[in-house]
Amino acid sequence: xxxxxxxxxxxxxxxxxxxxxxxxxxxxxxxxxxxxxxFAPGNHETLEIAKVLxxxxxxxxxxxxxxxxxxxxxxxxxIDMDTIDxxxxxxxxxxxxxxxxxxxxxxxxxxxxKRVKGVSITPYCGKIQDKDEAYYKQFALIVCGLDSIEARRxxxxxxxxxxxxxxxxxxxxxxxxxxEGFKGQAKxxxxxxxxxxxxxxxxxxxxxxxxxxTLATIPRQPQHCIEWAHIIAWEEERKEITLDTDDPEHITxxxxxxxxxxxxxxxxxxxxxxxxxxxxxxxxxxxxxNAIVAASCCNEAFKILTNANPFLGFPGTDGYMxxxxxxxxxxxxxxxxKKEDCPVCGEDALAxxxxxxxxxxxxxxxxxxxxxxxxxxxxxxxRTTEKSLYIQSAADYERMTRPNLEKKMKDLTAEGxxxxxxxxxxxxxxxFSVVWKK
Amino acid sequence: xxDIPPPLQGPTAKEKKYDRQLRLWGATGQIALENxxxxxxxxxxxxxxxETLKNLVLPGAGTFTIQDSAVVDEADLGVNFFLEEKHLGxxxxxxxxxxxxxxxxxxxxHSISEPVESWLTQPDAxxxxxxxxxxxxxxxxxxxxxxxxxxxxxxxxxxxxSVGFYSHFSIHLPPAFPIVDTHPSPETTTxxxxxxxxxxxxxxxxxxxxxxxxxxxxxHGHIPxxxxxxxxxxxxxxxxxxxxxxxxxxxxxxxxxxxxxxRTDTPEGGEENxxxxxxxxLKSLNAPExxxxxxxxxxxxxxxxxxxxxxxxxxxxxxxxLFYTKYGVLPVPGAVPDMxxxxxxxxxxxxxxxxxxxxxxxxxxxxVRFLERNANMxxxxxxxxxxxxxxxxxxIKLVRGRPFHVVPAEGDLKFGANAKSLAPGSSDADFDxxxxxxxxxxxxxxxxxxxxxxxxIDEDEYDxxxxxxxxxAQELVRAGGGELHNIAALTGGMVSQxxxxxxxxxxxxxxxxxxxxxxxxxxSVFRV
Ligand SMILES: [Zn+2]
Numbered sequence: 026x027x028x029x030x031x032x033x034x035x036x037x038x039x040x041x042x043x044x045x046x047x048x049x050x051x052x053x054x055x056x057x058x059x060x061x062x063x064f065a066p067g068n069h070e071t072l073e074i075a076k077v078l079x080x081x082x083x084x085x086x087x088x089x090x091x092x093x094x095x096x097x098x099x100x101x102x103x104i105d106m107d108t109i110d111x112x113x114x115x116x117x118x119x120x121x122x123x124x125x126x127x128x129x130x131x132x133x134x135x136x137x138x139k140r141v142k143g144v145s146i147t148p149y150c151g152k153i154q155d156k157d158e159a160y161y162k163q164f165a166l167i168v169c170g171l172d173s174i175e176a177r178r179x180x181x182x183x184x185x186x187x188x189x190x191x192x193x194x195x196x197x198x199x200x201x202x203x204x205e206g207f208k209g210q211a212k213x214x215x216x217x218x219x220x221x222x223x224x225x226x227x228x229x230x231x232x233x234x235x236x237x238x239t240l241a242t243i244p245r246q247p248q249h250c251i252e253w254a255h256i257i258a259w260e261e262e263r264k265e266i267t268l269d270t271d272d273p274e275h276i277t278x279x280x281x282x283x284x285x286x287x288x289x290x291x292x293x294x295x296x297x298x299x300x301x302x303x304x305x306x307x308x309x310x311x312x313x314x315n316a317i318v319a320a321s322c323c324n325e326a327f328k329i330l331t332n333a334n335p336f337l338g339f340p341g342t343d344g345y346m347x348x349x350x351x352x353x354x355x356x357x358x359x360x361x362x363k364k365e366d367c368p369v370c371g372e373d374a375l376a377x378x379x380x381x382x383x384x385x386x387x388x389x390x391x392x393x394x395x396x397x398x399x400x401x402x403x404x405x406x407x408r409t410t411e412k413s414l415y416i417q418s419a420a421d422y423e424r425m426t427r428p429n430l431e432k433k434m435k436d437l438t439a440e441g442x443x444x445x446x447x448x449x450x451x452x453x454x455x456x457f458s459v460v461w462k463k
Numbered sequence: 464x465x466d467i468p469p470p471l472q473g474p475t476a477k478e479k480k481y482d483r484q485l486r487l488w489g490a491t492g493q494i495a496l497e498n499x500x501x502x503x504x505x506x507x508x509x510x511x512x513x514e515t516l517k518n519l520v521l522p523g524a525g526t527f528t529i530q531d532s533a534v535v536d537e538a539d540l541g542v543n544f545f546l547e548e549k550h551l552g553x554x555x556x557x558x559x560x561x562x563x564x565x566x567x568x569x570x571x572x573h574s575i576s577e578p579v580e581s582w583l584t585q586p587d588a589x590x591x592x593x594x595x596x597x598x599x600x601x602x603x604x605x606x607x608x609x610x611x612x613x614x615x616x617x618x619x620x621x622x623x624x625s626v627g628f629y630s631h632f633s634i635h636l637p638p639a640f641p642i643v644d645t646h647p648s649p650e651t652t653t654x655x656x657x658x659x660x661x662x663x664x665x666x667x668x669x670x671x672x673x674x675x676x677x678x679x680x681x682x683h684g685h686i687p688x689x690x691x692x693x694x695x696x697x698x699x700x701x702x703x704x705x706x707x708x709x710x711x712x713x714x715x716x717x718x719x720x721x722x723x724x725x726r727t728d729t730p731e732g733g734e735e736n737x738x739x740x741x742x743x744x745l746k747s748l749n750a751p752e753x754x755x756x757x758x759x760x761x762x763x764x765x766x767x768x769x770x771x772x773x774x775x776x777x778x779x780x781x782x783x784x785l786f787y788t789k790y791g792v793l794p795v796p797g798a799v800p801d802m803x804x805x806x807x808x809x810x811x812x813x814x815x816x817x818x819x820x821x822x823x824x825x826x827x828x829x830x831v832r833f834l835e836r837n838a839n840m841x842x843x844x845x846x847x848x849x850x851x852x853x854x855x856x857x858x859i860k861l862v863r864g865r866p867f868h869v870v871p872a873e874g875d876l877k878f879g880a881n882a883k884s885l886a887p888g889s890s891d892a893d894f895d896x897x898x899x900x901x902x903x904x905x906x907x908x909x910x911x912x913x914x915x916x917x918x919x920i921d922e923d924e925y926d927x928x929x930x931x932x933x934x935x936a937q938e939l940v941r942a943g944g945g946e947l948h949n950i951a952a953l954t955g956g957m958v959s960q961x962x963x964x965x966x967x968x969x970x971x972x973x974x975x976x977x978x979x980x981x982x983x984x985x986x987s988v989f990r991v
Pocket of ligand 1: 220221222223224225364367368369370371
């Protein structure tokens, strides 16, 4: 395994740490806020032998790799499945125009390894879901700069599931960062000890989707025309082609369709850029904000492993830092309460109440699960203690249970019944108890 | 397939590369960024300045220049990402410049390795730069010289210091730094004028609510909520001597009136448009009064007296001030939020607001032209600038820039050309005595501040302050003037955000000092 190779020390300075002069002042001297019981002055080894994993080699990821390497970490692993796109170059500073099309993890790892001598960076070009517990177990902590909530939820439940009460090493701190425009947040999670990503899910509530009937019959906004082209027109006219939102021809087709529809309804404002933004769900991103959030994550990682100073996320203290730069500069740190009934880290997976309209069809209920802040499940399989209502994880079961989709909820389940929902995107079960909506 | 899409007319290469940021500051912001020439006067370990520049080179700031007389040493390589082993012994300015330029081929970069003391004595040394960033430590007399230039040439000046887990930066802006495009959060920008409707809006509401009681279910469920609220306001006024609901109690009662008018015999058991109307009551039924910050702007001298060289902001602000004096409201911004409605009804409503906004704009524009003539201005302000101003008139901001308060170094803490080795805590032997010196200097500052503010402080409070200051001083001395990469990178991120805000004249910059505490992960902003 590449990670086992001991990285060579820089030429001419073997064994000396002149290079780390500034860092060593912090490592060698306790400060007024350091906890004397956990801080060992002069300990450089912890940083050198700690294996850290970073997932996501995008805007945050480039910054995080650079920061980890210059924080004294020597054995860094990075996971990312994406390849480099030209629109990454305004902030993902480890990539050049000539790298467009190559794997992000590979290019980023090679760049930082070359720039910061003595650090070893092991890339994995693939999905975090490809890896198992044994893989995640080797790391001291995990830093995430992911752009999807699904990936965050997956790694969160993996790390929570790994915790073994008898083995303190099985608890891997998770540090997670995210940005949007001039705003961002960094948070530290100690799985099972502090609130987890799933406990905090309502902070990531998805934007409410525009009702289909608005798109189909009464559009009012340019975005409605674009969504119509995206969801309805493509399905009707180009069903045989899989929509690729990175293909300019496909975006142009949607743009033209949306524009024509907007003209019919006298709606101004459809542009190519807006079409791309709506269809790809683009979130504005700049180097500055990535720098702030990534550095905050790495500062916490450094403090957690060295105990050089108190860190965010210590149970009972602030674990979440929000940054807002639109109007002056504002940071807000707070503690997010752990949820007793969290399906991932809650005591023994208590069933959470779930409001259901008894008159709604199962299909409507399935669709609503994607949007409900407390669930956010796009491909749910649903069963009650009595029977399977709809199972989409296997084709045979799907065919068997499909007729249920048209039935009303009141004919399929009953108030107070326990409902188990799983989703192939997550390695766990969500337990709800049915409450009829009045 | 019947219709083949016409040839691609997608974005340009530049639009593709900068797509994620153009969605924030737009083409005008990008042009401002590309026209800038940023000077970095670098010192100390020099990381925070370069991390700031990195975040400005990437989005395409036109040109940068690094002044730095340091020679690359081994310690630089452990903290600075823009240096490599082969640069040891070379000029730091030169090598960091080359590696930064690699980040973006659209950006020009220059380096100056001459010591800042002598370089600054050259006449016009600072002339080419549209914005200056200086990193501590720097001699107070040099900082004073830079501040004097910033004052005289109206060039924004940034001063940054990053030591260990702490950092701070201050911004010296021109004495008047007005911003039109402040990007207020969307929730605060809806301005529907429901309490001051104009005849066309009243007519629209009457048309859409005609026979509302006996309307067919589908029509009733599609009345835009603006029309619903205007209709029930009329009903309310009839019962309340022509008064609109203007306190919380009345508004709650009015909300009940609208709730009661919702039809519940629908398949959904309610109506979405009525739900929207109910939830809009508290936030939409407010007198369209401008904030005191905006009204203050109309009263400042630059706004009151328009001269031939008055910047466009003041001419337009004056014209809008006239509009406000005449009507008691700002021009209608013209935007209408999305709401449940049929397409044609919604578009018609949008046009009612747009026409009114255009009418108000025409009146403001007329005042602008009058002011231009009156002051004998040679150039005309573009109509689109007046339009943008009218749209955001309720959210304009004025920042009063002011010089830094530089504490003269009186013996205790003297940073010279050798600041790197003289920084407090740089040697283990002096650690305790440096901490003591730093603490006593800080306490002297506190004492003079307390004295100047004629603030009386009791013994306990003073002891607490002393203890806190001693701790902060100790944490600072611990770093020995060294930078931690993470804190430098984080601070560089914050400063570059501020630089972008200042260059694009968008969003609202820090006024004027920000401190970051990496021990507790908190920031604070002060005006000093
Ligand atoms: Zn949880």
